[in-house]
Amino acid sequence: MPPLTDRYPLPVLQDPPGAGGERPRTWRSLEELQGSPELARAAEREFPPGAAEPPRGLDRRRFLQLAGTTAALAGLAACRKPAEKVMPYTVQPPDVKPGIPNAYATAWEPEGYAAGLVVTSWEGRPTKVEGNPDHPASLGATNHVAQALLVDLYDTTRVRGVKQRGTPRAFKGYLQEQTERASRLEANGGEGLWLLLEPSASPTRRELVERIRQRFPRARVETYHALSRDNVYEGARLAFGRPLETRVRYDEARAVLALDADFLTQGPDALREAREFSRARLPERGAMSRLYVVEAHHGVTGMNADHHLRMKPSEVERFVLAVLGELAKTHGLGGLERYRELELAWPEKAREVRAVAGDLARNGERAVVVAGERQPPRVHAVAHLLNAVLGSQNRLITLYEPGVEAVRSGPEVLRELSEAASAGRVDTLVMTAFNPVYTAPVGVTLGAALSAVPNAVYLAFREDETSKHSTWVLPAAHVMESWGDTRAVDGTASILQPLIEPLFQGLTELDVLSPFAGVAAQTPYQLVKSHWQRQTGASGAAFDDTWDQWLAVGTIPGTQTQGTRATVDASAVESSVRNFAREPSQGLELNLLPGYKMRDGRYFHNAWLQEMPDPLTMLSWSNAALLSPATAERLSLKPRDKVKLTFRGRWVEAPVYVLPGHADDTVSLELGWGREWSGDADAPEVLGVNAYLLRHADAPWFADGLQVEKLDERGRYATSQDHWAMEGREVAIQDTLGAFEKKRPEYLKHLKGPVEELYEPFKYEEGYQWAMAVDLSRCIGCGACVVACQAENNIPVVGREQVERGREMYWLRVDRYFEGSPDEPRAIPQPMMCQHCEKAPCEYVCPVNATVHSDEGLNEMVYNRCIGTRYCSNNCPYKVRRFNYLDYRPKVTEVEKLGFNPDVTVRMRGVMEKCTYCVQRIERARIESRKERRPIDTEALQSACEQVCPTEAIVFGSLHEKDSEVARRHADPRHYAVLHELGTKPRTAYLARIKNPNPELEHG
């Protein structure tokens, strides 16, 4: 079939004036780039094929029969509406007013360190998580995982009650038995006692662990995390002689070299670093920073790089050494004299090395090198060395003493445990680390070993592989059900306070450890409070006041530290560099990644995170084997082909996903998948591939020697990258700094300004004129806004099959575009939601006036008028309207209902919905201000996506306030309207994404 533009020669389908060929075309998938006929056919249709079909297992006839019966029964039963029940409190708590949500400050430990939270609670039901603006590691933002924490809280598949070998027991019974056992163990110094804990910065836990160590000197207290930070600490040990945490001021940096480091989304201070990084990416604020990312896969930080240098993961080390050599030889940097004679060059990458080293040398103390957690200690040590000689260690970097126990905590720990247990040397094992049996590396048969432990205690959030082999299974409390404490990287301490009584009798780590520390009589609340009481030295009522103050603010004042000083041990690093023996990487390399959404697998059962599209692959509900286009071609693999990945004699089968920008000869696989999902489906299905089956203790992240064999089957995955296609129009705009500066006064002139109109324009006279602006230069594409929108607006999860059909319900999606060649593309993330057009095409076509415009510029959606014609969605050029094809909440339990936002209607089947600019927040703010007869504080009024954004990419506000941030951005030279030529006059402005590439690498 000829393309749309040929069949319908309408002006609106032609390229808008000024667009032609200036900017490379953007594309979302290789299929789109290559013009796959299936995709073209799909794009012809407004809705994907089969979009209107009922779900599998219920054909149309059966559905009509059921519908008829239901209607008849409903008709009889509905003569009188049953009276709704109202339950007042027996004694009303003084702080609770029905209808007014409360907010409580608490914190959680995403990577062992604190991130502050403020949780909204309606009459004791937590419904929304926000970041704590006063917490240094949050600054008001959260990541996507924190937004989805509530799903875990209300998950009915959690472990309920204490069980001993499957028999329900009281927690008191546990305390009694373990106290007795502990006194028995005390006799021989704790021989046979093992503790397997997660890294945690909790001061109270540290105190308990210290007590246990003193009481049982021969006990083994080990820290384990499948995604351990061993390399970070080992690297610091090598460079500084002791483990240290590094924090970088990216807003001050002018050149950043990230060595396989996804610092924008991973690491204990990622939110703050992402915000500071984004502030250095604005051309109007003077010098922009330049980011080089060296990595194998294409991660979120890589997506934001000015230069994404692809290489096998094992070659990153060679690259940084080549940079080191170049800086020593060519630039003669002081402090690197001893490397001048070393042969460190890498001829194949000479051009990149020269450019990177030149940039680092030029920027001196404002240039920084950061290494990722997966890279070996030597890379970290060299990074520290380079920062020291460049001078950035003093200017941009703060070093902190680790708040967690910086001990070896990788897979090696499990091997030792397994050996000890199999040999019968473990009598009592207390595990609070996440599912060690599942995350254990190849060759460690921990499950069988655990069965030999007479007293294996496991604090589990859900029944899993480890709980099957444990003697005692204790229900873990959710972070919002727990008392506790924690510290941020900079030392800032926070108290964790519960938002709700444990729903399933959950217990905290402190509960579980208490009998061994000899404090079984104390609750976690008492333990934490008494710990801090001792710290302050205050007592009684005076301390109670202080304590209440801490809880209210969410941080403990005065606990922040200034960082520490350390000097790089040049000779230690030198001997390490001299020992570097490059074994050339042979053939294909296996590259294991921490799960972006699953982490080590602990969020596998979280439906929001399952459905959230991965920022790069847009995969939901599974992982896939990621390959570069060139490698896929060499191996004659197509997307969705199933392959057998064989590594050191063990194999898994995975579908192929061809990821533009991925390194050649490398296959990346995310950890944390490949387990049974029992969610809604009648038959549990395995989602994704378990990459732990290929993980070896000596090669926890990457190694060569992978074999890939194509199978005859086709694999399956759900990716939304081609949904809501934009047919190659100029939607996501990215330019280089040079191009922007050159065109500045006229920049994107064809995408702003007045357009011809058929209808008289409506005069917006009311005070507030709601509008949004999305700065693509700041947006890093992390996807936190997607989940925040879901939480705020009661957006349902539709499931894997429905995502495959293109029925995902997200009001806000983050489209990911590529620009350039498939091998070396530049990625552009673009949050896309209802644009609230002043001339909204959807409104003209609704036959029942279910979507109308307000005098304040909102495109309103009235669910109770909607009859589901879907004309509006058909006519929406931005493809942001979502239709409830099915009842997505047929089996919602009473517990899950607690998590709904009561301020937003839960939509039923057959109704259209879309972004409302969080109108419930507008109206709440309006009522509050009208009551007090003052104007709305539009700066304090935030939409959910704006509030969560770590990088301030999204702002919401009113255009009538000329000095507001949203008005400023609407007048920014970089601003443009998506599909401006259609004359829809959207209220959401986008600011073009400006890149700052190195001219040396740009040409030639």
Add this chain to the structure above:
Amino acid sequence: MAWIFTPRANTVARVVAAGLLTTPALGVLGLWAYARSPLAQNLRQPVPQPVQFDHRHHAGDEAIDCRYCHSTVEVSSSAGYPSQATCLGCHAQVWNQSPLLEPVRQAYFADRPIPWSRVHDLPDFVYFNHAIHVSKGVGCVTCHGRVDLMPSIQQAQPLSMGWCLDCHRNPAPNLRPLEAITSMRWRPGPGDPRPEELARRYDVQPRTHCTTCHR
């Protein structure tokens, strides 16, 4: 051969035709009338409650202010239902042996809520806010009627969207001074400010856009 259609057939045909035309019209009219009837609007229907609470006595005879029990009406969307502790605040002293109060005492000491039946039940897609109405001079009696005369609470107004909009389009006739906001017997007197003056004084600007009530 006899005629198939006698002259009477014309009449029959006319009557049938008229019937065919009028029946649906009457049906629609009937439904329309029903929808506006007190029965369909739940008006004046006593709702059985777990406790025989009598507003006549509390709000009428004792003249207890509405806000004593519905304490969040000025701050929250919900006016609030009194907790059992509020009931027993007085009834620990007066009528503390009354058998009518037995369920309240039981609920209080068992720490179980009393499951009251909602009388003014708006559809779930309507977000009504008490506080804004009360602070703009719309009195309790305007929507809830003469509660002080009701032995058991009944719905006094239709609470339909049209009824809401009538006032949102022209609020002045329903405004009263804030001092008389909970009064059941207030009538505009000669010394009272005119409705337009009240609207100006309280900055009354009701909105009629969909998202004002539907979100």
